Amino acid sequence: MLDRPLVVSGELSWLGGDRLQRRVDHPQQETSTIADGEVTQQRAGKSPRHFSLKRAPQLQVLLDSFVALLSGDAARLQQAFEIRQGGAAAGAWTLTLVPRDARVAKTVASIRIDGYAKASRCMHMQEADGDLAVDLLGPLAAQMPAEPTREALQALCQSAP
Amino acid sequence: MRRGARAALLIGWLLALAGLGWMVSQRLHVSTDLRSFMPAPTTPDQRLLMEQVGEGPGSRLLLLSISGQSDEQLAALSQGLAAALKNDKRYSQALNGSFDLGALDASLLPYRYLLSPTLDTQPLDEAYLADQLQQRLDDLSSPAASLLKGLLPRDPTLEVLKLAELWAPAKSPELREGVWFSPQDEALLLVQTVAAGFDPGAQQQAIDGIRQAFHALPGSAGAKLELSGPGYFSVVVGAQTRHQADWIGRISTVGFIALLLLAYRSFSSLLLSALPIASAALAGIAALTVAFPEVHGITLAFGFTLLGVAQEYPIRVLSHRRAGEDAVHSVRALWPLLLTAIASACIAYLAFYASGVNGLKQLAVFTIVGLLVAGFSTRYLLPHLLPRRVRDVADMRWLARARDVVDRLPRPRWIPVAVAVAIVLMLALAPAPFWQNNLAALTPLPQDLLQHDARLREALGAPDVRYLLVLQAPTEQGVLALSEQLQPRVDALLAQHAADALELPSRYLPTVALQRERQQELPDRATLQHALDEALQGLPFRADLFQPFVDDVETARTLPPLTPQRYAQTPLGQRLAAMLVERDGHWLGLGTVSGVHDADALQALGENTNGTVRLLDLKAASESLVVDYRTRILQALLVAAILLVLTITFALRSLRRAWHVLAPMTLATFLVLAVERVAGVEISLFHLVALILAGGLGLHYALFFERDTGDPAEQRRTLHATLVCVLSALLVFGMLAWATIPVLRAIGLTVSLGVAFHFCLSILMAPHARQD
Numbered sequence: 005m006l007d008r009p010l011v012v013s014g015e016l017s018w019l020g021g022d023r024l025q026r027r028v029d030h031p032q033q034e035t036s037t038i039a040d041g042e043v044t045q046q047r048a049g050k051s052p053r054h055f056s057l058k059r060a061p062q063l064q065v066l067l068d069s070f071v072a073l074l075s076g077d078a079a080r081l082q083q084a085f086e087i088r089q090g091g092a093a094a095g096a097w098t099l100t101l102v103p104r105d106a107r108v109a110k111t112v113a114s115i116r117i118d119g120y121a122k123a124s125r126c127m128h129m130q131e132a133d134g135d136l137a138v139d140l141l142g143p144l145a146a147q148m149p150a151e152p153t154r155e156a157l158q159a160l161c162q163s164a165p
Numbered sequence: 166m167r168r169g170a171r172a173a174l175l176i177g178w179l180l181a182l183a184g185l186g187w188m189v190s191q192r193l194h195v196s197t198d199l200r201s202f203m204p205a206p207t208t209p210d211q212r213l214l215m216e217q218v219g220e221g222p223g224s225r226l227l228l229l230s231i232s233g234q235s236d237e238q239l240a241a242l243s244q245g246l247a248a249a250l251k252n253d254k255r256y257s258q259a260l261n262g263s264f265d266l267g268a269l270d271a272s273l274l275p276y277r278y279l280l281s282p283t284l285d286t287q288p289l290d291e292a293y294l295a296d297q298l299q300q301r302l303d304d305l306s307s308p309a310a311s312l313l314k315g316l317l318p319r320d321p322t323l324e325v326l327k328l329a330e331l332w333a334p335a336k337s338p339e340l341r342e343g344v345w346f347s348p349q350d351e352a353l354l355l356v357q358t359v360a361a362g363f364d365p366g367a368q369q370q371a372i373d374g375i376r377q378a379f380h381a382l383p384g385s386a387g388a389k390l391e392l393s394g395p396g397y398f399s400v401v402v403g404a405q406t407r408h409q410a411d412w413i414g415r416i417s418t419v420g421f422i423a424l425l426l427l428a429y430r431s432f433s434s435l436l437l438s439a440l441p442i443a444s445a446a447l448a449g450i451a452a453l454t455v456a457f458p459e460v461h462g463i464t465l466a467f468g469f470t471l472l473g474v475a476q477e478y479p480i481r482v483l484s485h486r487r488a489g490e491d492a493v494h495s496v497r498a499l500w501p502l503l504l505t506a507i508a509s510a511c512i513a514y515l516a517f518y519a520s521g522v523n524g525l526k527q528l529a530v531f532t533i534v535g536l537l538v539a540g541f542s543t544r545y546l547l548p549h550l551l552p553r554r555v556r557d558v559a560d561m562r563w564l565a566r567a568r569d570v571v572d573r574l575p576r577p578r579w580i581p582v583a584v585a586v587a588i589v590l591m592l593a594l595a596p597a598p599f600w601q602n603n604l605a606a607l608t609p610l611p612q613d614l615l616q617h618d619a620r621l622r623e624a625l626g627a628p629d630v631r632y633l634l635v636l637q638a639p640t641e642q643g644v645l646a647l648s649e650q651l652q653p654r655v656d657a658l659l660a661q662h663a664a665d666a667l668e669l670p671s672r673y674l675p676t677v678a679l680q681r682e683r684q685q686e687l688p689d690r691a692t693l694q695h696a697l698d699e700a701l702q703g704l705p706f707r708a709d710l711f712q713p714f715v716d717d718v719e720t721a722r723t724l725p726p727l728t729p730q731r732y733a734q735t736p737l738g739q740r741l742a743a744m745l746v747e748r749d750g751h752w753l754g755l756g757t758v759s760g761v762h763d764a765d766a767l768q769a770l771g772e773n774t775n776g777t778v779r780l781l782d783l784k785a786a787s788e789s790l791v792v793d794y795r796t797r798i799l800q801a802l803l804v805a806a807i808l809l810v811l812t813i814t815f816a817l818r819s820l821r822r823a824w825h826v827l828a829p830m831t832l833a834t835f836l837v838l839a840v841e842r843v844a845g846v847e848i849s850l851f852h853l854v855a856l857i858l859a860g861g862l863g864l865h866y867a868l869f870f871e872r873d874t875g876d877p878a879e880q881r882r883t884l885h886a887t888l889v890c891v892l893s894a895l896l897v898f899g900m901l902a903w904a905t906i907p908v909l910r911a912i913g914l915t916v917s918l919g920v921a922f923h924f925c926l927s928i929l930m931a932p933h934a935r936q937d
Contacts, residue, residue, distance in 0.1 A: 005305075005317065006705045012306045032303045045307060053309065060309070107237075107342070133314075 005135075009152050013145065018074045024067055038067055065112045066129070069101055073117070073124065085115075095121045096162060118161040126161035174549055178440060178542075185447040192454035196366075196461050206790065209776075213635060213753070214786035223630040223757055224362030225257075225743070227394040228621040229375070230351035234388045240342030242382055243352035247344075249378040250356055255371050258357035258740060262338065262345030275720040276727050277324040278687055279680040281331075289322070289688055289718065294700035297322045302704060319713040331672065332737065338624050347624040351391075355625055357743065358396060365403040366462075368396035393618040395630055398610055409904050417900040421893050428889045429483050430556065437550050438479030441539040445475050449535035453527055461524050467854050468531040470912065473897070474510060474861040475539035477890050478503060481869070482543055484886030485879070488557035492548035500544055505816040506868055507540040510861050512812050513805035520801040522794065558885040559878035567888075568881045571928055580929050584832050591839035600795065601847035602788040626666060626759055633781045634667060634756030634770065641729060641745060644754035645676040647777060654770060655756075663767055665760025670744040673737050680726040690719045791850070798853055809864075822932075826867040829930040833922035834860050837915060846911075855912045859919020862894055867927040887924065894920040 014028035023039040033048045043063060045053040057064055065084070072081035081087060085101035101115040109132070116128040127139040138157050140148050149156055206212040231242050243261045250259035278284060287293055301321055304313050316325060338345040338353050345353040356375065360367030372392060379390045425435050449468060453460045481503065486495045511533045518529035558564060621627070636651070638644040648671035655667050675683075688696065693715055701708065725731075729745055732738035744755045761767065764780070771779040814823040834856055841848065869883045894916065901913025 005314070005707065005710060007707050008705045010302065010306045010705060028306070032299075034303060034307060036307060043309075045309060047303070055309065135314075 009154075011148060011150075011152060013148065016070070016139070018070060022067060022071060024070060038063060065103055065108055065115065069115050069117075069127075096164065098162075120164060126157070128161075171550055174546065178444075178546060178550075182440075182443060182447055185444075185451050189447060189450045189454060193450060194454075194459045195465065196364075196459040207793065208786075208789070210779075210781055210786045211790050211793070212748075213633075213781060214783055214790060223628045223633070224395045225358045225360070226362075226627060227356045227358060227372070227375070227392055227396055228618065228625060228627060229354040229356060230347065230391045230393075230621055231354075231379075232349070232351040232389050232391070234384075236341050236346070236350070236352075238384055239346075239350075239352040239388065240344045242379070242385055242388055243344040243354055245382040246375070246379055247354060249381070250375065253374060253378070255359055255374050256356055257359050257743065258355070260355040261352070262340050262343070273727070273732075274319070274325070275717045275724060277320070277328055278718065278721040279683050279724065279727060280675060281324040281327050283322065283324060283327065284683040284686040285679075288686055289693060289696065291696040291699045294321070294696055298700055298704055298706065302706070318710050319717060321711055321714055337626060345625070347621070349620075353621065353625055355627060360396070362395040362399065365399040369400050369403075372397060372400055391617065393614070393621050398614070398618075401614065402610065406906050406908065409906050410901075410909055413900045413904060413909070417897040420896045420900075424889070424893055424896060425480075428558075428885075431552060433552055434483055434555070437547060438483060440550075441479050441542045441547055442472070442475055444542050445472055445535035445539035448538040449531040452534040453531055456530055457523075457527055461527060464524055464527040464531060467528055468535070470854065471528070471532045471858050471861070472535045472539070473858055473894070473916075474865070475536055476893065477862065477865050477886075478507075478539055478543040479547060480889050480893070481865075481886045482547060482551075483555075484558055484889060485882045486551075486555045486557065487559070487878075487882075488555065491553065492551040492555075496544055496548045501816075502868055502872055503540060503544070505813065506865050507536055508816070509809050509812040509864060510536055512808045516801040516805035516808060517798075519804065520797045522797050525797070525801065557878075557882075559881045561881075561885075564881050564885055568877070568884050571884060574929065576929055576931075580926075581828055581832060584836060584926070588832070588835045588839040591843040592835075595839070595842035596845055598847055599842065600792070601849040602791045603784075622759075628666075628668070628757035628759045629761055631782065631784050632758040632761055632764065632767070633783065634669070634758060634767065635779050635781050636670070636754035636756065637751060637777045638754075639751050641747075641752045642676050642678070644745060644752045645671050645674060646678070648672075648754050648756070649676060649679065651770065651778060658766055658770070661763075661766065663761075663763040664758050665762075667756055667758050667767075668744075669756045670741060670754040673741040673744070674727060674729060674732055677726040677728065684722060684724070684726070687718055687722045689722065690715060693718055795850060795853070798850065802853070802857070822871060825871045825930065825932045826864070829867050829926035830860060830863040830923060832930075833863050833919065833926045836922045836926070837918045840918060841915065846914075849908075849911060851908050851911045852915050855915035856919060859916050859923060862890070862916075862920055863923030863927065865890065866923050867930075870927045870931040873932070891920055891924045 011030075012028045013030045014026065014034075017025045017027070019025055019037075019039070023037070025038075026036045028034040028036075035046045037044045037046075038057060041057045043055050043057055043060060057067070068080065068084040071077070072084070081101070084104060086104055088100040088102070090098040090100070097119050099117040099119070101117070103109045103112055103114075111132055113130045113132045116126075116130070117124055118126040118128075124141050125144045127141060129137040129139075131137070136154065138152075138154075138161070140157075140160070144160065147160060149160075206214065229246075231239050231246070233239075234242075247259045247261040250256045298321060301313070301317060301323075304310060305317075313323070313326075316323065320326075338347060340346070347353050358368065358371040360371050362368065375392070376390065379385050422435065425438075426432065429435065446469065449472070450460070450465070453464070481499060482492065482496050485499050486492055514529045514533050514536075517525045518533075520526070636644050636647045638647050648669040652669060652671060655669060658664065659667060697711060697715065701711075729738065729741055733742055744757070746753050746755065758767065758780075764782070768780045810823065810827060813826055814820055817823050817826070837856060837859065838848065841852065846852070866887055869887060872883065874880065898913045898916035898920065901909050902917050904910050904913060
């Protein structure tokens with residue numbers, strides 16, 4: 005659909021419980037909030053758009069994985085995903101989450117989280133239609149290239165800090 | 166009559182009955198549509214009501230809920246049921262929430278540019294496209310990406326979404342697994358039947374069809390399907406009423422047979438005396454099938470009630486038989502009086518025929534034919550069949566004592582005056598209102614059904630059945646234009662919360678004129694391509710990504726505007742068809758209203774429109790119709806009363822004797838009315854019909870008590886016959902009076918009270934006892 009990747013930057017914050025906020029600063033101001041099973045999208049100068057979380061399974065996945073990861077809730081993670089752990093040398097690790105729910109798997113094939121030592125560095129969401137969304141987390145976010153490629157991001161995520 | 170001749174007569178009679186029965190079974194079409202029993206509507210609102218009461222979009226709606234399994238299974242059942250019903254001719258619409266985006270048929274997709282309001286304010290130029298494409302890019306990086314991705318190449322301005330938003334119910338239920346769900350975890354569906362809402366017969370078929378389709382689905386065994394809506398209610402009410410009437414009927418039939426066996430101690434007499442009634446019923450129906458193409462179910466129900474009078478004819482004959490006397494002789498002595506009773510009843514019912522109301526005409530034909538057949542077969546056929554030897558009831562000792570008691574009762578002359586004064590007092594003191602205009606109050610629904618309905622209606626945002634906003638114009642397009650004009654005012658009212666939602670027809674289809682205007686705004690291919698290329702500058706979209714969009718716009722430029730006819734094939738088109746009706750050479754648009762908070766504000770929409778826009782309150786219109794109907798019945802009754810006075814006076818050839826017959830009957834009738842009113846009963850049509858039946862029975866009592874034969878034995882027989890008649894009527898209708906369904910109770914209570922009052926007053930006001 006696009007002939008080059010789309011890069012946005014901003015902040016993803018966990019508001020506690022099942023609430024997640026995603027603020028985008030570049031290229032357009034936009035705030036999305038997931039709370040109480042509903043997604044609210046707010047753009048500067050536009051009326052907010054609401055839709056049910058149930059209509060966007062990939063957000064449910066995002067919510068599940070993030071909240072579980074951030075709160076250290078292994079049971080919840082186990083419940084929603086089949087987990088494969090890969091550990092490379094020298095403190096680098098990879099966690100691959102495959103949604104257990106067949107319906108969710110129709111939109112989100114898998115989530116991969118790359119980390120080093122105790123910090124998560126990247127989150128890749130592989131959508132079932134081939135699109136890939138890569139989130140650079142923490143300090144790595146500042147290193148996002150202006151014109152990224154899959155390969156370059158891959159290398160960046162798996163490099164040691 | 167010789168034995169052989171008797172057998173021949175019996176066989177001939179039975180064969181004739183069988184023949185009539187066969188004819189009835191071949192020709193009888195029972196209509197259950199309540200409207201065909203209603204009087205011809207006179208005001209425009211009433212006429213609309215008659216059409217809309219059954220056929221309006223709201224009243225044909227069935228609300229379905231499926232519960233008891235996991236969301237996923239329920240959603241699969243919901244999809245399966247909707248798919249099955251969509252292919253069934255009995256349903257014009259089956260919605261389960263999955264129509265949101267698919268509502269516009271693929272072949273109609275290019276029409277989105279003519280249907281959506283975007284082009285009214287915004288040309289498809291470079292600036293607009295650039296802004297839209299930028300927004301889509303943001304969408305792609307946003308949580309909404311997967312919702313919109315599929316639409317993008319064909320519809321970068323998201324017209325389909327705008328239409329889906331425009332068409333979505335004001336308050337649409339939550340979507341899970343792609344279908345509607347209630348907060349109580351039930352999958353929800355809306356089904357519109359082709360059949361009219363208040364045609365219980367047709368609704369029963371539609372509901373059976375839904376249940377069959379549901380049970381045919383795999384996995385439906387563990388799930389529970391529940392229905393609601395006006396059509397379902399009419400079926401439930403009909404079944405409940407029938408069920409209660411049936412078991413009461415069974416008990417009272419047993420009691421009735423036992424009573425007659427006790428009274429006459431002859432099984433053959435009992436069986437034979439059923440023949441005139443059976444003949445009356447069959448002949449009455451046969452006459453209806455000849456005179457009318459369709460017979461109304463209510464005619465039959467009322468008719469059988471009124472035919473209860475005919476039961477008296479054989480009873481009189483049986484009671485008045487003397488030992489050793491041929492039944493033919495007994496009946497000959499009785500005939501002048503019976504004939505007077507039959508003739509006066511028939512002449513009175515003629516007034517019903519003259520009322521002009523189809524249902525009452527049918528009632529008149531049925532009862533007049535029935536009474537004549539019952540009377541004449543009792544006179545000319547039955548006596549030849551009755552066993553020759555009978556016990557003379559006049560010899561029974563208890564009867565002689567009873568007659569003594571009756572004869573010795575004080576009969577002060579002031580009785581009629583006292584009763585009349587009591588009636589006037591009671592009527593004056595009775596709590597208002599006098600009349601019950603709400604037909605639904607007679608067949609109330611169980612509370613849990615109403616709560617379930619309210620809950621589903623709330624969850625689905627389904628329209629109210631009570632109010633309709635009616636738009637009138639000479640043409641279909643005129644209605645749509647009116648609807649377009651009205652939309653801003655309606656929007657303002659909704660913003661003020663006068664109602665939760667008000668759907669106008671133009672919401673689903675703009676006028677041809679507006680569609681053409683929008684078409685004019687569409688750029689040609691070259692212009693659009695140029696604008697698109699410019700807008701795409703600097704954006705990461707693939708260059709050829711939007712080819713389907715450019716093609717669709719080009720197609721839309723030359724499309725013939727969408728008309729309701731062309732639209733009719735789609736689900737939304739059928740929704741629209743239910744909102745546009747042609748009548749008497751002009752067109753009506755029906756706006757459905759949900760959650761009315763301020764009816765007056767909605768009413769105000771119709772001001773200064775010369776009646777082209779008006780809020781129709783179906784409840785008020787139906788009540789005014791009931792009032793009209795009652796007026797017709799009361800007029801018919803008045804004429805019937807005058808005819809009755811004339812017939813009785815002529816038959817008895819004495820004003821004084823006529824007074825002795827008619828005075829107790831009239832007083833008793835008003836006494837029933839007064840007692841019911843003082844007890845807080847509001848009088849309905851069913852009470853009136855029951856009063857007429859009681860009046861018919863009372864006429865018999867008065868006629869026979871008034872007869873002065875000078876023969877004490879004959880007087881005893883009269884008392885015996887009357888007692889059997891009164892007891893059997895009290896038995897049958899007294900049982901009905903215990904029914905929990907108000908309509909049955911109304912009939913039972915009225916007739917029971919009537920029979921008791923008629924009996925007492927005709928004894929107390931009988932003239933000859935005083936002359937002894």
